[in-house]
Amino acid sequence: MDQLFTATGFDDPGSGPLYLQLQRRIAEAIASGRLSPGSSLPAERDMAAMTGLSRVTIRNAIQALVASGQLVQRRGSGTFVAQKVERLEQALSLLTSFTEDMSRRGKSVDSQWISRMIGAPAPEEVMALGLGADEHVVRLERVRRSDGLPLAIERASLPTTVLPDPGLVEGSLYLTLDTLGMRPVRAVQRISAANLGPRDAELLGVSPGVAGLRIERIGYLATGRVVEFTRSLYRGDAYDFAVELKLAPEGQAK
Known part of the structure; x- marks a missing residue:
């Protein structure tokens, strides 16, 4: 790493701004494996001393790599090379739980529980x-992990008439609801872009401000009764959501 952060190589005026040169140097080291996932980078002041670049230049290069997801910053710990994340394609036409979806892929699943409680409902x-x-309502808040990697934050709200005890949910929420005869058979789902705030970013092991996906799901029984209101945040670097589109029946096309 000492050879990576040296003052040599920054004297070519045709190579672009200094921060961009440093950014490329670090990105190439990550791509080649010289900087492996989880490796920590020197502190900003140490990189400035080693390279002879200003701390503003160092900061601009690091922030660009954080924004692209190649580096991650953790408060009080420093800057690290981001773990490589396998992108997952999720079909939007299937009503499945996180546990079921990961199990189909042959991946292990576990949860980091944040809270399980009963309370008065908020207006929404x-x-x-x-x-x-x-x-x-019963409120369930947890980080969903696959093979030990945090992928999503799930915040589910259910009437106590549907789920009387939050302690009943240990793994899959839908499996628990199935045993109670309350598993939803259809859902309305809305997806929007989001930039992760400091708390959510820390829970997902990424830097604050990086891109994420906000998914809001309302689940229904066959009778039309609403049983689930879930708001989730997914890592933007880990998920692609796919949906099959078909030509409208003849006479309905516009």
């Missing part, structure tokens, strides 16, 4: 779940 929960004024 009342609207989404169609609750009465005196009803309560």
